[in-house]
Amino acid sequence: MSSNTLLAAAAILPFLGSVLAGALPSRARNVAAALAGLVTLTSLGCILALTPQLAGGSSVVHAIDWLPSLGVRFVLRLDGLAWLFSVLVLAIGALVVLYARYYMSPADPVPRLFAYFLAFVGAMLGIILSGNLIQLVLFWELTSIVSFLLIGYWYDNAAARDGARMSLTITAAGGLCLLVGTILIGRIVGSYDLETVLASGDTIRNSSLYLPALVLVLAGALTKSAQFPFHIWLPRAMAAPTPISAYLHSATMVKAGIFLMIRLWPVLAGTDAWYWIVGTIGMATMLIGSWSAIFQHDLKGLLAYSTISHLGLITLLLGLDSPLAVVAAIFHTVNHATFKASLFMAVGIIDHETGTRDMRRLSGLWRAMPYTATLAMVAAAAMAGVPLLNGFLSKEMFLSEAVDNMGDHPIHLALPVLATLASAFTMLYSLRFIRQTFFGRPPHDLPEEPHEPVRWMRIPIEMLVLTCIAIGLVPNLTIGPALGRAVRAVLGDATPPYSLAIWHGFNAPLAMSVVAMGGGIALYVLFGRRINTNPRGGPWLMDRLDGGWLFERSMTGLTKGARALELWFGAERLQPQLRILFLAALLSALAAGVARGLDLFAPGRLTAFDPAFALMWLVGAACAVGAAERAKYHRLSAVIFAGGAGLVSSLTFLWLSAPDLAVTQILVEIVTTVLLLLGLRWLPKRDEAIPAPASEKARARRRRIIDFCIASFAGLGLAGFAYAVMTRPASDGIARWFVEEAYPQAGGRNVVNVLLVDFRAFDTLGEISVLGVVGLTVFALLRRFRPAPDSLERPKQQHHHDAYDRAREGRKPGDTAADALLVPRVVMTWLFPFIVLLSLHLFLRGHDLPGGGFAAGIALTIAFILQYMACGARWVEERLRIQPISWIGLGLLIAVLAGAASWAFGRPFLTAYFAYWELPLIGKVPAASALVFDLGIMVLVVGASALMLVALAHQSLRRTRSAEAEAERTGEEAA
Amino acid sequence: MEIVLAAGIGVFAASGVWLMLRPRTFQVVLGLSLLSYAVNLFIFSMGRLTVGAPPVLGKGAEVVSVDDPVPQALVLTALVIGFALTALFLVVLLAARGVTGNDHVDGREPHHAEPTPENPHP
Secondary structure (H helix, E strand, O other): OOHHHHHHHHHHHHHHHHHHHHHOOOOOHHHHHHHHHHHHHHHHHHHHHOHHHHHHHOOEEEEEEEEHHHOEEEEEEEOHHHHHHHHHHHHHHHHHHHHHHHHOOOOOOHHHHHHHHHHHHHHHHHHHHEOEHHHHHHHHHHHHHHHHHHHOOOOOOHHHHHHHHHHHHHHHHHHHHHHHHHHHHHHHHOOOEHHHHHOOHHHHHHOOOHHHHHHHHHHHHHHHOOOOOOOOHHHHHHHOOHHHHHHHOOOOHHHHHHHHHHHOHHHHOOOHHHHHHHHHHHHHHHHHHHHHHHOOOEHHHHHHHHHHHHHHHHHHHHHOOOHHHHHHHHHHHHHHHHHHHHHHHHHHHHHHHHOOOEOOOOOOHHHHOHHHHHHHHHHHHHHHOOOOOHHHHHHHHHHHHHHHOOOOOHHHHHHHHHHHHHHHHHHHHHHHHHHHHHOOOOOOOOOOOOOOOOHHHHHHHHHHHHHHHHHHHOHHHHOHHHHHHHHHHHHHHHOOOOOOOOOOOOOHHHHHHHHHHHHHHHHHHHHHHHHHHOOOOOOOOOOOOOOHHHHHHHHHHHHHHHHHHHHHHOOOOHHHHHHHHHHHHHHHHHHHHHHOOOOOOOOOOOOOOOHHHHHHHHHHHHHHHHHHHHOOOOHHHHHHHHHHHHHHHHHHHHHOOOHHHHHHHHHHHHHHHHHHHHHHOOOOOOOOOOOOOHHHHHHHHHHHHHHHHHHHHHHHHHHHHHHHHHOOOOOOOOHHHHHHHHHHHHOOOEHHHHHHHHHOHHHHHHHHHHHHHHHHHHHHHHHOOOOOHHHHOOOHHHHHHHHHHHHOOOOOOOHHHHHOOHHHHHHHHHHHHHHHHHHHHHHHHOOOOOOOHHHHHHHHHHHHHHHHHHHOHHHHHHHOOOOHHHHHHHHHHHHHHHHHHHHHOOOOOOOOOOOEEEEOOOEEEEOOHHHHHHHHHHHHHHHHHHHHHHHHHHHHHHHHHHHHHHHHHHHHHHO | OHHHHHHHHHHHHHHHHHHHOOOEHHHHHHHHHHHHHHHHHHHHHOOOOOOOOOOEOOOOOOOOOOOOHHHHHHHHHHHHHHHHHHHHHHHHHHHHHHHHOOOEOOOOOOOOOOOOOOOOOO
């Protein structure tokens, strides 16, 4: 296999495995574990197989174009550093899988755990193998999201939910900062490509954007690696299942932050800002973490704070700005991953086999589980930095760096002193952990009888502890080559000479080490009892610094702030919203006009004034104002006025050379009016009794004045703009081309129709789809329609009719209604075939003369709706089955097929074909494929508009039906 | 002609905007309808005004100076979509009226007391 394939396989396999594991049944524990193990080991194999190619500091790069327009490529890049971290992630991952298989209870939905786990492995590998910063941020956020799912795995546990939420909030917020920081770096460098960025260290450090970029990137890295003051999420993430804690907090999640700082160390480090920010925060985290760890009674809590402290140590090393410190940081990252993972697993076994993790209850477990106890003690010794174990080596390097980077200023003396102090604390809590858990009086009164776990559960710990010992004894043979490659990948030619030897002679670091160990033991002897009985379970002095309270308070503050903003800026009510909207539109138009020096009344071309046109518009304006005035209390007259306004605009189209528009407008006007008339029935009557206090009346008056001004200015503005444009000479736009090419290219002489069904057919297809969707929406809304109770009664007019009928001899109720408009009804019935004919006429001539599918469709709808109006829905539907929903589908199908037909001829979608055919009797007819498309339009328009009108008309029937059913029911009850 | 049409567009738009700012749903629907007349005419007028030269070619399809067909095509679909939207708003209006029991745009009368368990229909 080529190296590219291997690299891609390693990166993709975990995600595929995750999807597969997610699809497994929830009890398939063994299958899921086997799958996860297989995937992890295969990926590990792929990475290991690539090792020879990294010789001499080279790297394997596999690039795929991702967003070429933005210069972003999807790059997988494996160098020494990425190799080391990948192996760490995958090897410890495989061990965690084995451990989790035996740790998780069969009652838990284990495949879900492994699905998240594999997704997490994939996201981590994504970060590590990213050869592109944007890609890195993407996977970075993915780890935040997946870790949320992992920590909240037992989602019926409130602590797990809170822990998951807090970790997501903090790390995802950091991730957003990182994204911005990355974009800044991309702007400085001009590329997001990692190799380019790594080669531009000086450009970045000298840029004016360096400080913001640094702060933002660090905000991402430090939140992820749980540095003070963002460390609070880590102890709370302990609510996760222990295998997950072992994984997230040893080799992966928190190490992502460390990885990023190491990765960008060559370009971001080397400045005072880096030194002070990273160094100080690392130091603070190390001290606070180790101090807090001392006081934990919960074993996992102790490990959590110890993790924070060790992460602080690594961060501090990176902050020291010396190449040797980077070596120490990378080395300690590996060591911490091995001993912390094994400790977490050991604690998990203790919890699993005894039922508690509380050090105050545990004691003497060495007798019950000597094997596990030995493993845990070795790992704890490695954590404390006892010689001959891996922790000792990196701690020595750390102490030596602390001495070497002291500097001249007295404040720098703090560095070695505080480093020794933190080491002493580490010794203290490691000792306390071993002493309290494994020694002392025999275990008693535990929830479960302690015993050794199953053999397979211990294997992962054994492997990890063996690694700790092997690295501690023969570092050069074990970690040496890998560490060398990783260091070289970061530092390149600046790689300093370093020695991994155990014995460096008597020197300052050794002395500090001895002081720290002795100090730790002495402190435990002196204060051990008090610490163990400390009732609060929390560290002294730390109440204020370790606060979920801080997080909770800031979350509450954020929520409150958002509420306040919503109150101020959100307009719950429609009227203020629209008022703001119109005002904003007016002001921006005004601002644009003023800024550009718009002259509304520039002399230009004018069409000859026609008094008849002016008179017509006088009527039109009166209609519009009348509609506005009457709409509140006199809806019927308002509808008539609005119809008048529509009529005037239709006539205007006709007058001004737009016959197509005129025809469509007048037809649309008819159906709209019918529609509104149908709706009037369901609106409330005038309620004289709506009470309004006097103060309210004054406010309403003020509002009306404001609205009047807004409306007037909107009208004036639009009129002004319209006039300004109309009087200016037309630029020679695209119109000319359409007019010239309509006949040669599309065989149509009606240019507007040709535009709709040929040149812009795709647009039209979209528009008729919208029409169909709206029709269906109207239908769906009306199916669930519940009219207001006061609209359910029969209208007053019908009561009048019935009263009249009852009062006369020989008439029965309903006769007057049946007789109403008898003559027009006969006329309307007879009009049916003629309107259908008109519609066909409009349709057929559409390509050459005013008409077309839209107009024909609406005309046909009018033919149907007239029948409904004349004879009632029942009468019509007994004689004529129209199925508007099928028409909508059919229309869309015809239009799409007409477009797709061009594929058969190897042309793009909706390419039109045309010819003229000579038919006997009828003569020359256009045979353009656009005509088929137009047929689709027509059928759909009929379907949609008929559906809306008929659905609305049926509401009255429905009421009658339900009233009849009601009457029947009461009749039966009476009987 | 231009000044007449511009003034007409202005009156239509002003009536529409006024109605859209009113509190009753029917007023808003009618206002939208009027505003869409104004906007359609406005878009149409962007092609300048021509009398007696529709963009329909003669028998021989000889190219003559005609009115701009592009705004016309834009407005034509807008007319039909406008009808569909009026229908949709009308039905939403009716449904809202059925659900809330009133025809205020916010679904409740501003000066009425909130419904309470003791008095569900204040």
